[in-house]
Amino acid sequence: MTRYDEIKNAILNASKEKILFIDGAMGTMIQRHHLTEDDFRNESLKDHKKPLKGNNDLLSLTRPDIILEIHREYLEAGSDFIETNTFSGTTIAQDDYGCCHLVYDINFVGAQLARKAVDEYNKKTPNRRRFVCGALGPTNKTLSISPSVEKPEFRNITFQELASAYLEQAKALYEGGVDIFLIETIFDTANAKACIFALKTLFEDSNYPEIPIFISGTIVDLSGRTLSGQTGEGFLISTRHASPLAIGLNCALGAEEMRPFIEAISRNTQSNLVICYPNAGLPNALGGYDETPEMMAKSVSELARNGLVNIIGGCCGTTPDHIKALNDSCKNIKPRIFDDNNIPHFDTLSLSGLEPSYITKNSNFINIGERCNVSGSKRFCNLIKKDNYEEALNVARIQVENGAQIIDINLDDGLLDGKYCMSKFLRLIASEPEIAKVPLCVDSSDFDVIIAGLEAAQGKCIVNSISLKEGEENFIKKAKLIQKYGGAIVVMAFDELGQAAETDRKFEICKRSYDILVSKKVGMNPNDIIFDPNILTIGTGMEEHSKYAIYFIDVCRLIKANLPGARISGGISNISFSFRGMEVLREAMHSVFLYHAIQAGLDMGIVNAGSLPLYSEIDKNLLNLCEDLIFDRDPDATEKMLLMAQKLTKKDNSNENEENLKNLRLQKTPEERLVDALVKGVDMYVVEDTEECRQNLIKYPRPLNVIEGPLMNGMKVVGELFGAGKMFLPQVIKSARVMKKAVAHLIPYMDAEREKRLKEQGFIDNDNPYNGTIVIATVKGDVHDIGKNIVGVVLGCNNFKVVDLGVMTPSEKIIKAAIDEKADFIGASGLITPSLDEMVHLAKEMQRNNLKIPLLIGGATTSKTHTAVKINHRYDGPVIHCLDASKSVVVVSSLLDEKTKEEFLDDLKEDYESICEEYYESLKERRFITxxxxxxxxxxxxxxxxxxxxxxxxxxxxxxxxSLENLIPYIDWKPFFDVWQLRGKYPNRAYPNIFNDSDVGNEAKKVFEDAKKMLQDIIDNKILSxxxxxxxxxxxxxxxxxxxxxxxxxxxxxxxxxxxxxxxxxxxxxxxxxxxxxxxxxxxxxxxxxxxxxxxxxxxxxxxxxxxxxxxxxxxxxxxxxxxxxxxxxxxxxxxxxxxxxxxxxxxxxxxxxxxxxxxxxxxxxxxxxxxxxxxxxxxxxxxxxxxxxxxxxxxxxxxxxxxxxxxxxxxxxxxxxxxxxxxxxxxxxxxxxxxxxxxxxxxxxxxxxxxxxxxxxxxx
CATH class of the missing domain: 3.10.196.10 (Vitamin B12-dependent methionine synthase, activation domain)
Incomplete structure (x- = not known):
C-alpha cells in the first residue's frame, strides 16, 4: 500500500465514525504570550537588520517551546489535525522580513514540532490517530489582481515564481514529516493553482511519494466570492485537478455567514470530505473576535447536524476552548456521507471563469466566441498590433453580451509575441468581471503560448489544441502538462500521418487519442476531452472534398457512441471557406451544417452564432442548395451556390428602398409581426406593433392580453426552435430583449389599469390592496428571467404584490425576503439544468427555516416529474410545478381560497404519488450475479x-x-496498410487482395514495395534484432x-x-x-x-x-x-x-x-x-x-x-x-x-x- 493510500484510508475510516476536528488559530494563541522582539531572535538573528516581531513562522526556530505547547493544547482539546506553523513559510512572504535564507528551516522544523506533538498523542491513544497538516498559505501576492490601478495587466509575481516558492516550502514540510498538504486561505485561485502545480511537481520525484491534499478557500464577503472575484463553485472546478481529499472554506467569515457557501461546496464537490474552519464570528470595531466557544459551537454544529461537513475547526480568533466546545457539541452527530453512486457533476465537462460552467449531455449547443482571434478577425488583429487592448477587450465583452458561453483567444501571428500578448490579454480580462465570468479557450499552435495562457487564468480553461502529429510521446507529455495546470483538452484528428479527412480515419485517431488519455499513461477524466475531428472545406470543386461535411457528421455519431464522456467541437466557418466574401451564403451554410451536426452529437463550436439565420427562416432554395452541398447530393451544387451568391449580391445592390420593405412588413397582421420580431430578435418596430395590438380593445381589452396572446405565442415559437437546435443561445437572448421591450411598453398601462381598479374598489394608499404577496427569483447560478418576469407581470396584473429578487439569487436571500415581506408564496425559476439542484436546496432550506408557505417551481428545465420525485419530499409545505404564467394565477388563487385549497392539495398529493410510483418502477438496474x-x-x-x-x-x-527472415511469413500485413489509411473495399480488404482495389490498390502496391525494400535493408544490415x-x-x-x-x-x-x-x-x-x-x-x-x-x-x-x-x-x-x-x-x-x-x-x-x-x-x-x-x-x-x-x-x-x-x-x-x-x-x-x-x-x-x-x-x- 502506498503512503497516500495508507493516510487516505486512515482518514476516511475515521471520518465514517465521527466528525473530525482541525485545530484553531495559531496567531491568536501566540498573541496570548505577549512576545517581544527578542522572542523572534535567536543567536543567528541577534544582529538581523530588519524588525522580526510579527513573523510568527520564525518562532518555530526561536521559541519552539511555545509552538510545541500550542500544538499540545489543541490536541488536548480534541483536534485530529494539527497545522504546522508555516502559513507564511515561503520566500515570497519571508522576503518582507529578510528571512528568505531561513525558509527551509522554518518549514522543516515547523513540521517536526507538529510531528512531535502528534506522535506523543498518538502514542497515548493508539486507537485514535491524529495527522499533521503542512500549512501552505496564500502568500502576500496575487496572480489575478494588479497592485497598480493604472496598469491592470501588471503583476508583481509570475506563476512559475510562485510555484517555485511553494515547491521549496513543500519539500521542507515533506522532509519534516507532514501527512497532508493543506493549501489554505485561498483568496486567489490562481495562487492555489500554482501551489497545486508545485505539489504535482514534487510528487513526480520518486523521493517524495504522493500524500493527500486538503484545499481551503476564503470567501471574503457575503457576495460569495473570493478576493479575485471567483464564486465558490468556480473555485471548486478550478482546483479539482488536485484531487483533494478534503475541500472547503476558512477565514474571513463566521460560521453563520459562511453557511450558504459551505453548503454550495458540500453539494457540488467531488472530494470525499468537506472541511470548514471559520473565524470566531466577524471582527469587531477593534479587529477582535467576539464569538465565545459556546456561540461558535452552536452555529458550527448546525453545519455538522445538516450533513454539510466532515472536518470542522477554527480560524482567526479561535482557541483550544473553541475546539473543545466544537468537540462537545458534535460528539453525537453523524458525519456527512459522500455518496459514491451520486457524485456531483460526474458526467459533466466542468469549466470555470469567475463562475462555473457545466456542460452535460443534455446541454444545448455551446457557443464559443470566435472574434478574439487574430487569424479570424482582421479588426481584432489590428487592435492587438496597435496595442489597443482596451478596445480588444470590448470585442470580448460584446461576445459575452451576445451569448458566447466560452471565449476562444488566439494570438498566433508572425508579427506578435504570442506569449507576451496572451499573458497581457488574459490578465486584462481578469480585471473585467463581465468577461472573466465565462471560461476561456486558450488557442494556439505554439505550446509555449498555451502555457502562458494557462498560467494567466485562474479558472479552468480549455486548451485548443494538441494532437498525435508529433507522436504519442509528445502527445502524452503535453496532455500531462495541461492536466497539471488543470485544463480541459481539445484533441485534433491529426496524427503522425497527417490530418484525417475520412470518417474511419478521423475516428481511428480520436479513439487512439482517447485510449491514451484515459489510460494510466495520462489518467484524464473523459469529460475533459473534447475532440475536433476537423471541419474541412467543401465546395472547392475537387471531388475528393465533396464528402467532408458528411465525414464530420458521421464521425460525431461514432464518437458519441464509442467514446463515453468525450465532447465534440469544431471551427464552423471552415466549412464555407470556398465562398469567402459571400457572407449571406456562408451564414446560411453555417446554420444548416450546425443544425445537422448538432443532431449528430456536436456539443460546441467556434462560431459567431449571433449572426446566423434561423434554419427555419432560410430561403427554401438556398436551404436546399446548402443541403445538396453538405450531403453531396448534387455534383453541380458548388456551381449552383455560386450562381445563388451572384443573385444575392445583385439583390443586396438593388434599389429596394426602406419604404418597399415597410410596405411588405405591413402586409402582415400586428400579431404576426410581433411573432416575427421575437423569432428574429429584431426590435425596430416592436413598440409600434405592441401598441397597435394594445389599442385593439375588442381583441385585447386589457394590456395583459397582449402579453398572453401574441407575445407569448412568439416566445413559444422561440422555445420550440431552441429546443430543436434550430436557434442558438445568442438568438434566444435577442428574442428576450425584444420581449422585454414590448413588456416595458405595456407596464405603464397595466400599472394605470391596476390603480384605476383599486380606486374603483375603494382602496386607499395606506390599505393593503393586494390579494397576496409572492417573492419570485431566478435561483442561484441561473441568469434566465424571461419566464419569471412574465409571471411577475401576470400576477401583478391580477392584484398580487410581486417582490422580484432578480437572477442568481441564493436561497438564503429568497427566504429572508419571504420572511421580511410576510410572503404567501415563493416562486423559483430556472432555465439551466443545475438550477434543478438549487431548487432542491431551496426546498431543504425552507424546511430548515420552518416555513410553510407554498413553493412554486417553474422554468424550461423543470418538470412535474422532477418536482414530484426530487423536490416535494424535501419540504413539508406545498410544492407545485407551474407550467406557464397563466397556470400560476390558477395555482395561487386556488391556494389562497380556503374553499378550494384542501381539494387542490389532495389532488396534488395523489398526482405526485402516482408520478413517483411510475418513476421508480421505470428504473432498471444493471444486473450482476454474485x-x-x-x-x-x-x-x-x-x-x-x-x-x-x-x-x-x-x-x-x-x-x-x-532470424528476422523467419518472421516474414508470419507478418499480418493488413494492420500495416491501416497505418497508411489504405483500406480496400470488399472483397479487396485484406492482403494481398487490397492490390486489386480500384481506389487504393495502386497506392498500396507502392507503399508495399517501399516496405519490402526497407525490410530487406533491416535484415541485410542487421538494423533490428x-x-x-x-x-x-x-x-x-x-x-x-x-x-x-x-x-x-x-x-x-x-x-x-x-x-x-x-x-x-x-x-x-x-x-x-x-x-x-x-x-x-x-x-x-x-x-x-x-x-x-x-x-x-x-x-x-x-x-x-x-x-x-x-x-x-x-x-x-x-x-x-x-x-x-x-x-x-x-x-x-x-x-x-x-x-x-x-x-x-x-x-x-x-x-x-x-x-x-x-x-x-x-x-x-x-x-x-x-x-x-x-x-x-x-x-x-x-x-x-x-x-x-x-x-x-x-x-x-x-x-x-x-x-x-x-x-x-x-x-x-x-x-x-x-x-x-x-x-x-x-x-x-x-x-x-x-x-x-x-x-x-x-x-x-x-x-x-x-x-x-x-x-x-x-x-x-
Missing part, C-alpha cells in the same frame, strides 16, 4: 481424461537468435480463480490472478475465467498442469533511427515506415514464438499443419491472452511475468509506471495448452469481486479499482 454464483457457473472439464503435456524445460530461456524470453511453469488452479505457479520441486513461486465474468446471463451460460483452463491439484495433491509465458521485442534501436530520419534526414515517411514494420515484426515474432511453443518447445500440437490465414483466424489449439486485454484486463499481471522470468534483466524490455512495455514494438502474453481454452471478454464486474480480488492480491480496493476502472460495474469516488 461472485459465488459466477464461480458456480465456471467451465468444468473432465480432468480425468485430460492430457497435460510437459514442456521441454521448466523455467525460462532467452531466444535472441531468431530479436529479443525474446519464453518460460514454462508447473501450475494448478484454485477455487478462487487463481493460478498458482510451481518450480520443478513443486515449490510455490508466484500466483497469477484471474477475473471471472459476472454480468447476468442465461442460466445455462458459463462465466469464464482464465483459471478454468488450468487443472486443479489432483485428489492426491499432485501438480499436473503447465502454463507458458513470453515477452518479445523487435523494437530496440527503432527510436534512435527514427530520430535520425526525422531530425537529420527530415524523412518522416521513412520514420513511419520503420515503426510500422517494427510493429509488424514484433507481432510476427509473437506468432512465431507461439507456433514453436505449440509444435516443439511444449509440443502439445506437434502435427499442426496450418496456413498463415489459419493462424490469423485462431484455428490453432490453445490461447495466448495478454494481460491488460479483455481476458484479464489487469495490467498488473505483467509484473508477475516480469518478476518470474526476470524479463528486464534478460531482454531489456521494461515496464513503465503505467505498465506499458518499452520499446513500444513489444509483445507479452500467457500461453494455455488446453484444447478447450478460448478467448473471451471479461466485461463489467461488481464490487464483491473487486473486494475479493483485492484480498487475493493483497492490495487496497482503491488501487484495484484504479487498474480495473473500465471494467467496474459500479461508480467509484
Amino acid at each position: 461472485l459465488k454464483e459466477a464461480r458456480s457457473r465456471k467451465v468444468d472439464f473432465d480432468w480425468n481424461n485430460h492430457i497435460s503435456y510437459k514442456p521441454t524445460f521448466i523455467g525460462s530461456k532467452s531466444f535472441n537468435d531468431i 530479436v529479443k525474446a524470453i519464453i518460460g514454462f511453469y508447473k501450475c494448478a488452479s484454485t477455487n478462487n480463480d487463481d493460478i498458482v505457479l510451481y518450480d520443478e520441486n513443486n515449490k510455490i513461486i508466484d500466483t497469477l490472478h484471474g477475473l471471472r465474468q459476472q454480468c447476468d446471463k442465461e442460466h445455462d451460460q458459463k462465466c469464464y475465467c482464465i483459471s478454468d483452463f488450468i487443472r486443479p491439484l489432483t485428489v492426491d495433491g499432485v501438480v499436473d498442469d503447465y502454463i507458458g509465458m513470453f515477452a518479445c521485442s523487435v523494437g530496440f534501436g527503432v527510436d534512435e533511427l527514427c530520430h535520425k530520419y526525422e531530425k537529420i534526414e527530415y524523412d518522416d515517411y521513412k520514420s513511419i515506415m520503420l515503426k510500422a514494420i517494427a510493429d509488424r515484426l514484433s507481432e510476427a515474432l509473437a506468432e512465431y514464438i507461439h507456433k514453436i511453443v505449440r509444435t516443439d518447445l511444449w509440443g502439445y500440437s506437434k502435427n499442426e499443419d496450418l496456413k498463415n490465414s489459419d493462424l490469423l483466424s485462431i484455428k490453432y489449439q490453445g490461447i495466448r491472452p495478454a494481460p491488460g486485454y479483455p481476458v484479464q484486463p489487469d495490467h498488473q499481471e505483467k509484473v508477475t511475468i516480469w518478476n518470474i522470468m526476470d524479463v528486464e534483466e534478460k531482454t531489456g524490455i521494461k515496464l513503465t509506471e503505467s505498465l506499458a512495455m518499452e520499446p513500444a514494438s513489444s509483445v507479452s502474453a500467457l500461453m494455455f495448452a488446453n484444447p478447450h481454452s478460448s478467448y473471451f471478454s471479461l466485461g463489467k464486474i461488481n464490487k464483491d469481486q473487486i473486494e475479493d480480488y483485492a484480498t487475493r492480491k493483497k492490495q487496497s480496493i482503491d488501487l484495484v479499482e484504479k487498474w480495473l476502472e473500465p471494467n467496474l460495474g459500479y461508480e467509484t469516488v
Whole structure:
C-alpha cells in the first residue's frame, strides 16, 4: 500500500465514525504570550537588520517551546489535525522580513514540532490517530489582481515564481514529516493553482511519494466570492485537478455567514470530505473576535447536524476552548456521507471563469466566441498590433453580451509575441468581471503560448489544441502538462500521418487519442476531452472534398457512441471557406451544417452564432442548395451556390428602398409581426406593433392580453426552435430583449389599469390592496428571467404584490425576503439544468427555516416529474410545478381560497404519488450475479481424461537468435496498410487482395514495395534484432480463480490472478475465467498442469533511427515506415514464438499443419491472452511475468509506471495448452469481486479499482 493510500484510508475510516476536528488559530494563541522582539531572535538573528516581531513562522526556530505547547493544547482539546506553523513559510512572504535564507528551516522544523506533538498523542491513544497538516498559505501576492490601478495587466509575481516558492516550502514540510498538504486561505485561485502545480511537481520525484491534499478557500464577503472575484463553485472546478481529499472554506467569515457557501461546496464537490474552519464570528470595531466557544459551537454544529461537513475547526480568533466546545457539541452527530453512486457533476465537462460552467449531455449547443482571434478577425488583429487592448477587450465583452458561453483567444501571428500578448490579454480580462465570468479557450499552435495562457487564468480553461502529429510521446507529455495546470483538452484528428479527412480515419485517431488519455499513461477524466475531428472545406470543386461535411457528421455519431464522456467541437466557418466574401451564403451554410451536426452529437463550436439565420427562416432554395452541398447530393451544387451568391449580391445592390420593405412588413397582421420580431430578435418596430395590438380593445381589452396572446405565442415559437437546435443561445437572448421591450411598453398601462381598479374598489394608499404577496427569483447560478418576469407581470396584473429578487439569487436571500415581506408564496425559476439542484436546496432550506408557505417551481428545465420525485419530499409545505404564467394565477388563487385549497392539495398529493410510483418502477438496474454464483457457473472439464503435456524445460530461456527472415511469413500485413489509411473495399480488404482495389490498390502496391525494400535493408544490415524470453511453469488452479505457479520441486513461486465474468446471463451460460483452463491439484495433491509465458521485442534501436530520419534526414515517411514494420515484426515474432511453443518447445500440437490465414483466424489449439486485454484486463499481471522470468534483466524490455512495455514494438502474453481454452471478454464486474480480488492480491480496493476502472460495474469516488 502506498503512503497516500495508507493516510487516505486512515482518514476516511475515521471520518465514517465521527466528525473530525482541525485545530484553531495559531496567531491568536501566540498573541496570548505577549512576545517581544527578542522572542523572534535567536543567536543567528541577534544582529538581523530588519524588525522580526510579527513573523510568527520564525518562532518555530526561536521559541519552539511555545509552538510545541500550542500544538499540545489543541490536541488536548480534541483536534485530529494539527497545522504546522508555516502559513507564511515561503520566500515570497519571508522576503518582507529578510528571512528568505531561513525558509527551509522554518518549514522543516515547523513540521517536526507538529510531528512531535502528534506522535506523543498518538502514542497515548493508539486507537485514535491524529495527522499533521503542512500549512501552505496564500502568500502576500496575487496572480489575478494588479497592485497598480493604472496598469491592470501588471503583476508583481509570475506563476512559475510562485510555484517555485511553494515547491521549496513543500519539500521542507515533506522532509519534516507532514501527512497532508493543506493549501489554505485561498483568496486567489490562481495562487492555489500554482501551489497545486508545485505539489504535482514534487510528487513526480520518486523521493517524495504522493500524500493527500486538503484545499481551503476564503470567501471574503457575503457576495460569495473570493478576493479575485471567483464564486465558490468556480473555485471548486478550478482546483479539482488536485484531487483533494478534503475541500472547503476558512477565514474571513463566521460560521453563520459562511453557511450558504459551505453548503454550495458540500453539494457540488467531488472530494470525499468537506472541511470548514471559520473565524470566531466577524471582527469587531477593534479587529477582535467576539464569538465565545459556546456561540461558535452552536452555529458550527448546525453545519455538522445538516450533513454539510466532515472536518470542522477554527480560524482567526479561535482557541483550544473553541475546539473543545466544537468537540462537545458534535460528539453525537453523524458525519456527512459522500455518496459514491451520486457524485456531483460526474458526467459533466466542468469549466470555470469567475463562475462555473457545466456542460452535460443534455446541454444545448455551446457557443464559443470566435472574434478574439487574430487569424479570424482582421479588426481584432489590428487592435492587438496597435496595442489597443482596451478596445480588444470590448470585442470580448460584446461576445459575452451576445451569448458566447466560452471565449476562444488566439494570438498566433508572425508579427506578435504570442506569449507576451496572451499573458497581457488574459490578465486584462481578469480585471473585467463581465468577461472573466465565462471560461476561456486558450488557442494556439505554439505550446509555449498555451502555457502562458494557462498560467494567466485562474479558472479552468480549455486548451485548443494538441494532437498525435508529433507522436504519442509528445502527445502524452503535453496532455500531462495541461492536466497539471488543470485544463480541459481539445484533441485534433491529426496524427503522425497527417490530418484525417475520412470518417474511419478521423475516428481511428480520436479513439487512439482517447485510449491514451484515459489510460494510466495520462489518467484524464473523459469529460475533459473534447475532440475536433476537423471541419474541412467543401465546395472547392475537387471531388475528393465533396464528402467532408458528411465525414464530420458521421464521425460525431461514432464518437458519441464509442467514446463515453468525450465532447465534440469544431471551427464552423471552415466549412464555407470556398465562398469567402459571400457572407449571406456562408451564414446560411453555417446554420444548416450546425443544425445537422448538432443532431449528430456536436456539443460546441467556434462560431459567431449571433449572426446566423434561423434554419427555419432560410430561403427554401438556398436551404436546399446548402443541403445538396453538405450531403453531396448534387455534383453541380458548388456551381449552383455560386450562381445563388451572384443573385444575392445583385439583390443586396438593388434599389429596394426602406419604404418597399415597410410596405411588405405591413402586409402582415400586428400579431404576426410581433411573432416575427421575437423569432428574429429584431426590435425596430416592436413598440409600434405592441401598441397597435394594445389599442385593439375588442381583441385585447386589457394590456395583459397582449402579453398572453401574441407575445407569448412568439416566445413559444422561440422555445420550440431552441429546443430543436434550430436557434442558438445568442438568438434566444435577442428574442428576450425584444420581449422585454414590448413588456416595458405595456407596464405603464397595466400599472394605470391596476390603480384605476383599486380606486374603483375603494382602496386607499395606506390599505393593503393586494390579494397576496409572492417573492419570485431566478435561483442561484441561473441568469434566465424571461419566464419569471412574465409571471411577475401576470400576477401583478391580477392584484398580487410581486417582490422580484432578480437572477442568481441564493436561497438564503429568497427566504429572508419571504420572511421580511410576510410572503404567501415563493416562486423559483430556472432555465439551466443545475438550477434543478438549487431548487432542491431551496426546498431543504425552507424546511430548515420552518416555513410553510407554498413553493412554486417553474422554468424550461423543470418538470412535474422532477418536482414530484426530487423536490416535494424535501419540504413539508406545498410544492407545485407551474407550467406557464397563466397556470400560476390558477395555482395561487386556488391556494389562497380556503374553499378550494384542501381539494387542490389532495389532488396534488395523489398526482405526485402516482408520478413517483411510475418513476421508480421505470428504473432498471444493471444486473450482476454474485461472485459465488459466477464461480458456480465456471467451465468444468473432465480432468480425468485430460492430457497435460510437459514442456521441454521448466523455467525460462532467452531466444535472441531468431532470424528476422523467419518472421516474414508470419507478418499480418493488413494492420500495416491501416497505418497508411489504405483500406480496400470488399472483397479487396485484406492482403494481398487490397492490390486489386480500384481506389487504393495502386497506392498500396507502392507503399508495399517501399516496405519490402526497407525490410530487406533491416535484415541485410542487421538494423533490428530479436529479443525474446519464453518460460514454462508447473501450475494448478484454485477455487478462487487463481493460478498458482510451481518450480520443478513443486515449490510455490508466484500466483497469477484471474477475473471471472459476472454480468447476468442465461442460466445455462458459463462465466469464464482464465483459471478454468488450468487443472486443479489432483485428489492426491499432485501438480499436473503447465502454463507458458513470453515477452518479445523487435523494437530496440527503432527510436534512435527514427530520430535520425526525422531530425537529420527530415524523412518522416521513412520514420513511419520503420515503426510500422517494427510493429509488424514484433507481432510476427509473437506468432512465431507461439507456433514453436505449440509444435516443439511444449509440443502439445506437434502435427499442426496450418496456413498463415489459419493462424490469423485462431484455428490453432490453445490461447495466448495478454494481460491488460479483455481476458484479464489487469495490467498488473505483467509484473508477475516480469518478476518470474526476470524479463528486464534478460531482454531489456521494461515496464513503465503505467505498465506499458518499452520499446513500444513489444509483445507479452500467457500461453494455455488446453484444447478447450478460448478467448473471451471479461466485461463489467461488481464490487464483491473487486473486494475479493483485492484480498487475493493483497492490495487496497482503491488501487484495484484504479487498474480495473473500465471494467467496474459500479461508480467509484
